[in-house]
Amino acid sequence: MVKLCKICGEEIVGGKFEDYETCPICGDILDDIIAKYLEMVAMKCAQQEFDGITLNMIIKYLDEVVDWVEFFEDLEEFSSDAKYYERFRMVLNKLDLDRVWFEKIIKENYKTCPACGADFTRQCLDIEKDGDWVKVYCGTCGKLISKHYAPKTEL
């Protein structure tokens, strides 16, 4: 049976988010978004009044990031990454429309530490930038939670 990507409608052949009905190309962007989300969790956690993170906060933040990027691209007359941002928008729109789906991905993969059980909406994550990789560790026990390929400087 042919499986279709729920974001772009193309056929799914493998990829990290195959189980979540997402093709590898949209999956790469989803991975970038998740990396941003985890960075945000880590950043929030460092603040004094940290009291958990909600999905609404994430989507609002990501929307602002994309608007900002497009604004600067206009200024500098860059267009090489236009396709990337076009698809980025598409993935964001999907997240906005189907939050349950995104929440499920987060809950099943990035919400609690598989080693010590820390809850990352309440307890801290540590982010480490290692060359082109962003590595995410449990702030409580130090286990590697995920790593994301991020050759771009700052989104």
Ligand SMILES: [Zn+2]
């Ligand atoms: Zn897709």
Ligand SMILES: [Zn+2]
């Ligand atoms: Zn842990």
